[in-house]
Amino acid sequence: MDAIQNFMEVVRFGKPEYVPSGIPAHGIKYHGADHEDFDGHGHHSPVGTEWTDIWGTVWHKDLDGVMGFPKRFPLEDLEALDAFTFVDPDDEKYSYLIADGLKDYDPNRALLSGSHRDTLWERAYMLVGMENMMAYFYTEPALVKRLFHKIIDFHLKLAQHYVNAGVQMVGLSDDHGMQHALILGEKIFEEFFMPEYARLFAFYKARGVLVNFHSCGHIEPLLNSFMELGVDILNPVQGAANDVERVRRITDGKITLCGGINSEVLMENDHDAIRALVKLRIKQLGQNGGYICTPDQGMPYQPEALEVMRDAIAAYGRY
Numbered sequence: 001m002d003a004i005q006n007f008m009e010v011v012r013f014g015k016p017e018y019v020p021s022g023i024p025a026h027g028i029k030y031h032g033a034d035h036e037d038f039d040g041h042g043h044h045s046p047v048g049t050e051w052t053d054i055w056g057t058v059w060h061k062d063l064d065g066v067m068g069f070p071k072r073f074p075l076e077d078l079e080a081l082d083a084f085t086f087v088d089p090d091d092e093k094y095s096y097l098i099a100d101g102l103k104d105y106d107p108n109r110a111l112l113s114g115s116h117r118d119t120l121w122e123r124a125y126m127l128v129g130m131e132n133m134m135a136y137f138y139t140e141p142a143l144v145k146r147l148f149h150k151i152i153d154f155h156l157k158l159a160q161h162y163v164n165a166g167v168q169m170v171g172l173s174d175d176h177g178m179q180h181a182l183i184l185g186e187k188i189f190e191e192f193f194m195p196e197y198a199r200l201f202a203f204y205k206a207r208g209v210l211v212n213f214h215s216c217g218h219i220e221p222l223l224n225s226f227m228e229l230g231v232d233i234l235n236p237v238q239g240a241a242n243d244v245e246r247v248r249r250i251t252d253g254k255i256t257l258c259g260g261i262n263s264e265v266l267m268e269n270d271h272d273a274i275r276a277l278v279k280l281r282i283k284q285l286g287q288n289g290g291y292i293c294t295p296d297q298g299m300p301y302q303p304e305a306l307e308v309m310r311d312a313i314a315a316y317g318r319y
Contacts, residue, residue: 001017002108003109003110004024004108004109004110004111006018006020007020007023007024007111007292009289010289010290010292011210011232011256012289013252013253013256013288013289014289015289015319017318017319018314018318018319019282019286019291019292019293019313019316019317019318019319020292020293020313020317021292021293021294021309021310021313021314021317022294023111023113023169023212023233023258023292024109024110024111025110025111025112025113025169026105026106026110026111026112027101027113027114027115027171028097028098028101028102028105028113028114028115028162028167029097029098029101029115029117030089030094030095030097030098030161031093031095031096031097032055032087032094033097033117034117035053035057035059035067035068036051036053036054037051037053037054038054038093042068043059043068045061046061047062047063047064048060048061049068050071051068054087054094055074055123055126055127056074056075056127057070057072057073057074057126057127058070058071058072058073059071065299065300066300070126073126073127073129073132074127075128075147076128076129078132078136078140078147079140079143081143081146081147084127086151086153086154087154088154088157089154089157089158089161090157095161098114098161098162098165102165111168111169111210112165112166112167112168112169113167113168113169113170113171113212114158114159114161114162114167114169114170114171115170115171116155116159116170116171116172116173116200117171117173118173119155119172119173119174119197119200120151120155120193120196121174121175121176121183121184122174122175123151124144124147124148124151127147128147134184137188137192141191141192144192145192148192148193148196149196151196152197152199152200156203159200159203159204163204163207163209167209168209168210169209169210169212170204170209170210170211170212171212171213171214172200172212172213172214173215174193174214175214175215175216175217176189176215176217176219176222177216177217177219177241178217178218178241179217179218179240179241180218180241182217182218182219182221182222183217186221186222189222189225190225194225194228194229197229201229201230205230210232210233211229211230211231211233212232212233212235212258213233213234213235214235214236215234216236216238216241216297217238217241218238218241218242219234219241220242220243220246220247220250223247223250223255224250226251227250227251227254227255231255232255232256233256233257233258233292234255234256234257234258235257235258235259235296236258236259236260236294236295236296236297237257237258237259237260237285237296238259238260238262238296238297239260239262239281239296240262240264240296244257244260244284244285245284247285248284248285252288252290253288255290256289256290256291256292257291257292258291258292258294259292259294259295259296260281260285260291260293260296261274261277261278261281261293261294261295261296261309262277262296263295263296263297263299263301265277266295266299266301266305266306266309267299267301267305269301269302269304269305271304271305274305274308274309274312275308275312278293278309278312278313278317279312279316281293282313282316282317286317289319293309293313293317295309
């Protein structure tokens with residue numbers, strides 16, 4: 001059983017041979033998907049760099065090894081929505097990168113995956129500002145719904161490009177959780193997010209494309225919504241923010257969980273603690289398939305910490 005076959009058995013809650021330490025995927029994306037500009041600036045830039053992404057959001061790089069932070073927002077006044085020009089994925093200056101990403105793709109080694117980074121909530125607050133968005137849910141709910149609809153219109157046009165390229169999986173991302181609670185609450189999620197997410201999910205579900213959904217923090221209250229939408233893979237399943245055993249009970253047989261290895265344990269680089277946590281997470285989350293064992297955050301870990309983690313997954317993750 002090769003890596004792709006094993007992964008598909010994991011996702012299907014079938015009979016995989018082992019718990020994977022990652023997803024065998026080759027990613028493609030449009031220009032600007034990772035907040036870069038057209039002058040070579042982005043999260044890889046030196047500390048102190050400021051740049052403006054393709055949407056007009058101004059970013060600043062504050063910390064080495066960590067992504068920048070949005071500082072200024074092009075749509076702070078949501079009443080200016082109708083005058084705002086949205087990025088058009090049909091414009092070749094954005095879409096050319098999708099075709100470029102296919103040049104070194106080997107379908108025998110990886111699934112083809114398209115990026116919808118900043119799917120809805122994150123795109124909205126990067127345009128409007130987070131504090132402004134939180135207020136607008138209450139002061140201008142109709143405008144928020146129009147904004148969300150326009151954002152998903154963008155993603156649906158992008159989705160057509162990905163499907164034309166042959167994607168088998170897509171990555172969506174919106175961080176809905178804080179450490180012990182949701183950022184916005186279930187009522188707002190149900191009213192504002194579910195109808196728009198459903199449009200994008202329906203497009204991919206009708207075409208048999210797997211959906212890998214990223215949402216940091218405490219997301220237990222949204223698990224039923226994620227299952228209703230059709231999430232296939234949920235990451236990063238932060239153990240410090242969720243009861244991971246409860247997450248598994250609710251999603252068992254329905255959503256594959258990816259992540260679970262606490263970033264603080266990896267950052268401390270205590271090899272015995274890493275091995276113990278890997279063993280525990282595989283027992284908690286991977287008994288019946290449906291688990292991909294990875295760190296719960298992308299951080300500048302010591303290489304030996306990651307090596308110990310991978311060795312432990314190989315040792316404890318055989319079925």
